[in-house]
Amino acid sequence: MQDQEGFPKLKNDNLLKAALGEPVERVPVWIMRQAGRYLPEFQEIRKRYDFFTICRTPNIACEVTMQPLRRFDLDASIIFSDILVIPQALGLSVEMRPNVGPVLPEPLQTPEDLKRLAPKGAVDRVAYVGEAITMMRRLLDGKVPLIGFTGAPWTLMGYMIEGGGSKTMSKTKSWLLCYPEGSEKLLAMLTSVIVDYLEMQVKAGAQMLQIFESSAEHLTKGDFLKWCLPYLKDIHDQLTLRLKEQSVPLVPMTLFAKGAAHSLTEQSTLGYDVISLDWTVDPVKARQEVGPNITLQGNFDPQDMYKTPEEIRALATDMVRKFGKTRYIANLGHGITPQTPIVSVEVFIDAVHKAF
Numbered sequence: 001m002q003d004q005e006g007f008p009k010l011k012n013d014n015l016l017k018a019a020l021g022e023p024v025e026r027v028p029v030w031i032m033r034q035a036g037r038y039l040p041e042f043q044e045i046r047k048r049y050d051f052f053t054i055c056r057t058p059n060i061a062c063e064v065t066m067q068p069l070r071r072f073d074l075d076a077s078i079i080f081s082d083i084l085v086i087p088q089a090l091g092l093s094v095e096m097r098p099n100v101g102p103v104l105p106e107p108l109q110t111p112e113d114l115k116r117l118a119p120k121g122a123v124d125r126v127a128y129v130g131e132a133i134t135m136m137r138r139l140l141d142g143k144v145p146l147i148g149f150t151g152a153p154w155t156l157m158g159y160m161i162e163g164g165g166s167k168t169m170s171k172t173k174s175w176l177l178c179y180p181e182g183s184e185k186l187l188a189m190l191t192s193v194i195v196d197y198l199e200m201q202v203k204a205g206a207q208m209l210q211i212f213e214s215s216a217e218h219l220t221k222g223d224f225l226k227w228c229l230p231y232l233k234d235i236h237d238q239l240t241l242r243l244k245e246q247s248v249p250l251v252p253m254t255l256f257a258k259g260a261a262h263s264l265t266e267q268s269t270l271g272y273d274v275i276s277l278d279w280t281v282d283p284v285k286a287r288q289e290v291g292p293n294i295t296l297q298g299n300f301d302p303q304d305m306y307k308t309p310e311e312i313r314a315l316a317t318d319m320v321r322k323f324g325k326t327r328y329i330a331n332l333g334h335g336i337t338p339q340t341p342i343v344s345v346e347v348f349i350d351a352v353h354k355a356f
């Protein structure tokens with residue numbers, strides 16, 4: 001592991017400039033889940049290896065991270081991994097079943113089960129993510145910046161209690177109601193491990209960080225403010241403090257709270273440089289709510305990637321012009337879906353770059 005120094009010089013820094021509000025040569029664009037099942041070359045690798053084997057093997061993780069960069073004129077890379085490596089590091093088993101998604105066969109049932117979790121040493125059990133990040137920085141040779149990421153506490157808590165994805169999150173919501181103290185304890189434990197994990201990623205070479213609160217959409221505004229926001233603030237503040245204490249340069253941080261457009265103003269007070277939006281939010285309205293000093297990211301509807309190239313070009317151009325050239329990073333409003341045509345991605349990226 002090493003500090004940011006000693007890596008190849010960055011050639012395309014539009015992403016980092018946009019995050020910090022500096023002028024850009026072109027609007028930077030990347031795609032959530034850009035390394036994934038819509039790419040035939042990913043499917044090929046996936047036939048040969050189990051999902052978490054790919055995550056745990058730095059040279060395979062790097063190969064997969066590189067795949068979309070070979071095809072597309074992207075302005076960022078994101079290290080190949082998954083948010084569920086943290087529940088795994090805490091001691092829960094997680095399987096990735098093809099066409100089903102993640103399954104945790106022994107989820108947490110009551111706060112008694114918190115005893116089964118091992119926060120001590122958890123970050124050491126995801127050291128392979130740091131190794132992949134360091135290896136990737138060398139392979140990238142400064143082509144584009146490398147983003148590290150984590151799931152946010154509420155989203156991870158949901159998978160750990162539901163035992164997988166859930167349409168309602170009813171078990172997790174009943175924890176909030178029946179075991180408020182146990183819920184707080186779990187969220188605080190996750191926050192602490194996440195701060196260690198992000199610190200490790202920055203030291204390994206991550207040049208920007210994204211926090212995925214993908215399951216915010218299940219909560220009312222009141223519950224989002226109570227069960228997500230304080231932990232998201234802690235993650236930002238504790239990580240910042242920790243890096244400053246060690247004189248490690250800070251990196252821009254992005255918050256993606258899917259379905260939490262009801263609280264954009266509140267999100268903008270947490271200290272994050274970038275707020276990532278899902279597709280339900282109007283760009284102009286989002287800008288009014290967060291003010292001029294936050295960068296916005298998003299928010300093309302992933303389903304619009306199934307429209308014709310002409311329609312995609314028109315919609316993407318319109319989106320980028322509404323957000324404006326500065327303080328903006330183009331992306332989808334959520335992950336790209338498996339059947340998306342490759343040509344849609346090409347047209348989307350080209351439209352972003354040509355919008356101004």
Ligand SMILES: Cc1c2[nH]c(c1CCC(=O)O)Cc1[nH]c(c(CCC(=O)O)c1C)Cc1[nH]c(c(CCC(=O)O)c1C)Cc1[nH]c(c(C)c1CCC(=O)O)C2
Pocket residue numbers: 031032033034035036037046051078079080081082083084096097098099100101102149165212214334335
């Ligand atoms: C909720 C969540 C997960 N994982 C992630 C989130 C937050 C983002 C979001 O909300 O989409 C984050 C994630 N997962 C993956 C990445 C890789 C980096 C990248 O963006 O290219 C990232 C950033 C790889 C992946 N993670 C997963 C795949 C597909 C797995 C396979 O090959 O079977 C990939 C490439 C599997 C996964 N992992 C997860 C689910 C629900 C699923 C199944 C659904 C799906 O496949 O899209 C948990």
